[in-house]
Amino acid sequence: MAHSSRLTLSASAARAAAAVVDDDDNLDEEPGEEIESAPPLRVGEEREIGGAGLRKKLLRPGRGWETPVLGDEVTVHYEGRLLDGRKFESTRDRGEPLTFELGGEQGIAGLDQGIITMKRGELALFTLPCSSGYRHAAAQGVPPDADMQFEVELLSWLTVMDICKDGGIVKKVLSGGDDRQTGDLDEVTVKYQVRLLDGTIVAETPEGGFEFCVNQGHLCPALPKIVNTMRRGEKAFVTIQPQYAFGEAGREAINGLPAIPSNAVLNIEVELVSLKPVVDVTGDMKVLKKILRAGEGLRTPNSGETVCVRYTAMFKGGTTFEKVGFDGESFQFIIDEEQVIAGLDRAVSTMLKGELSELTIEPEYAFGNDEAKRDVTIIPSSSTLIYVVELLDFTKEKDIREMTGLEKIQAAEGTKSSGNDLFKNGKFERAAKKYDKAARYIDGEGTFEDNEEKLVKSLRISCWLNSAACCLKLKDFQGAIRLCSQVLDNEFCNVKALYRRAQAYIEAADLDLAKLDIQKALELDPKNKEMKSLQMTLKQLQAEKNRRDAKLYANMFQWTRKDADVMVKKLKVGKPQGDEREGSAEVEASNLENYMRCERKVAEKEVKCDRETQAMEVVDATCAGDREMADSVGR
Template sequence: MCDKRRVDLVLVVVNRESLNTEIGTQGLRKQILTRGTSWQTPFPGDQVQVHFSGHIEGGACLDSSREKGTPFCFKLGQGEVIQGWDEGVATMKKGERAIFHIPPGLAYGDAGSSPLIPPNSSLVFDIEMLSWSTIKDVTGDGGVLKKILREGEGWATPRANDEVFVKYEARLENGTLVSKSEEGVEFCILDGHLCPAICKAVTTMRRGEKAELAVKFSYGYGNTNIDGGVSSESNLTIQLELLSWKSIIDVTGDQKVLKKITKAGEGLDHPNEGSLVKVIYIGRLEDGTVFDRKGSNEEPFEFLTLDENINEGLDRAIMTMKKDEQAIVKISAEYLSSHEVSKMVSANSMLDYEVKLLDFTKETPFWKMDTQEKIKACERKKHDGNLLFKTANFWHASKKYEKARHQRNAVKLIEFDHSFTDDEKCLAKGLRISCNLNNAACKLKLEDYSQASKLCTKVLELDSSNVKALFRRSQAYLKTNELEKAEADIKRALTIDPNNREVKVGYKELKEKQREYAKYQAGIFSTMLSKMG
């Protein structure tokens, strides 16, 4: 039995607080009978569940889900219902009930829908929003649609490098079972598992979340054949549950140092550069052979971070760890500092370290140091750099001298401090000059002539008569064929210190290069004249 008369009665007795609104600009009107219980409304693509009854305005009854006793379900905004429904239901909140007056243009138009609905008919529907399931277009092209069946915990989702543990069941449209994992399966998202859809969807899921994926064949198996000879050119339905995951951090940003957390640490803090850390670690080759082992619970291995005590890859990974954290760190062989170990592995192999950070003490921040501590910190950096320079480790020596982006930089420590006494300022100035000069020497050895000349210029801004700065800058200019600049610097150095043997040798080298350059220029000029003749 049609409930048109009941709808009309409801319209008469509805209280004055009911809202009458117009939706859009094509004549769709809505009158709220019962307010919703939340502020949220469904999004296009969501699967909504409603009860409804309807009739032609001033005419025949249409259909009623209430009489059938079964709610009506459809995907919002996908053209599965008339446009008036799509636009009207999109405004409804959970628990809301409303009357919609739908003009012909948003219903069946001038064609009607024979035999029930004549052309140009306006329709009236009493719709109650029961619930909806969020449908997310994971790929943005409709290739993988995800419906959440059970909400997950927290807010975090896995990242592309992470290792996830999932359960799933995949079926074709006809119900054929493709694959199932009752016990669960663990895999790295980047490596993939079963089909691209799972890898794309799992990065949108929270721990414990269960979802249903509607997968087009292009995100399924491609053009391969599924077991049993069933063509994979079919859409898939996948029930997917994210049980847990292990975070894998790309420490260096180039996939050459990867850290997988096996036990979460305490708090939020982690070591900084120069921290004293206490660790236990075991290093293994790809075949499982142990090649390095340091520390124990009774006697942990202690060292200062980024102080050339261990290979840089492991050093940087430890600096991302929290107290009591345990992790497996995969490191490219190119980070190995031990010559003996480097001979045992290929250049493109990865090494595994099991690491536990027992404790750490962070280096005192720059802003907490008094003036004497700042100067001593500079002197330590300079001393460390000098030792590295003597062993021809120029790259690391340069890092010790500059570390321009860190507060512990031997130059930056004292460059902008205004709390020094006159004696302390004099000592600080000397440290700045010494560090920049030593770093310039490193840059010359590393053939970074542009940086070498800039460092010397900084020294000359503080001490315009510094012979070493003039000489090293002239060497840098000489290597870049800026011969006039090189000559000006070296002549000035000789004027200041005419007996300096190193400068004299450099001056001879410059004159020889000038003669060679003059011959080269003369040759070019001669060739030009012969061609003109």
């Protein structure tokens, strides 16, 4: 029954192809794949294809640039002749083209590699050597040692996709869509009709289609997988094996439609009518943006730019609690300045001018665990909110490439100053963004006058150091190490960079590298109080590490104590007899001596640790470091 369905589909596909081959409006709707090869053939030119002796002569060029691939279902007219001109086969004489799968058993053996080089509407003459294995040669009266020629016209093809790579879901593209590919989070509207192999309709959508989220699924496990491979406007015919349909359980009759039997194979005709792209703005699924209307251009607002929006804010249940910008005056705010809730700020920064989107904002990016008041409405704590936002316009900062050297310096200084204010207010993440942005203004080499270079270098180093201070506060110690290393690559004797990198090394438990930075800094500035304080902290940490090591060594050798006591007793009890006893006694004495040496080392290390701890002053280095960091960032 499955085979019968396949033949029916092929015949219908052939009739459809013959009907539309002359329709220029539909010529470029079906997707294919461009084959990289030698320069295109000119009309009348002949060339060998592949290494099996197949030759191709172009008789009429095709249209477009797409070509079929192995596995696609192609529809062709062809005529076979011997080299002396005798015709042995022709679809034109039969009055119906041939539809077959490229690379399949129903095709013309030897011609597959030639047809995948053809474009829609192309006419070519292929010469096949007798070794090509043409399966109908004997039936058509072709001598076994005769070369053949086939004149082939490629009418159309259907792209075939094995979605799960196991034959479980096979999709044939009937007509292509636009360039918008479906994503897992998108909300789609589809039309479909599902049939059993005998043609019985067992499921179908209303006339307008059915809307659902791809990742939430619908109908059966196969449908979201199918939709995830489709483009907007695409139509496809899909064969679904039971494991991706309704399996052994089948499905009961519903809504006046028959039941689906156990282990039924399904054929589904599906059309992706529309889709609303959904974007995970924050990367943790807590701020989702569903695009209701696409914007224009490619540019989105950057940090520090003023945006002009209007929005409607609702609770998840649909109750509106705020409308802004609809009274003739639009609402403005500055991106990344915490003038609106974080989710709205982050989402608007991803929008294009004119875009209309629906935002779903979880509490973490809204008002958190706090209550909030908007007009006369109280927003309960931990509320998930919905915003329908339209980005009307936004100011565009002057492109860095268009700035003069002086303008870049002024922009960097202003941005750095904003970062300093944020740092003093404890907003370290936002401050770090400001410092990074300031550094980008003056990142280019060779764009400044000679009298500006010294100022630029100083400003750049200051931005890196301040950004490193933010990294320390945010516990991004590797980031702090990287930034301080950048400073030291430019100024190897920068004490502040050595100090902050040493702090980061200590926090990262790399005490040896921290010690090197501290020693170098004290060589440069022996009276530096903050560095001395950090050195005391390092000594304390090193002493604690030594104590831990001593305890570890003690545990390692504790298991030998009992054996050592036994050795001592044996040596005291009696004298060894004979050479064997003497050798054994010497080994035991050596083991005892080694054990006692290890015990002495452990005891010496413990004494040394105690002395270092007793001699050490208790200094709150962290507080001192914070005071120094805040003072220096303020400069």
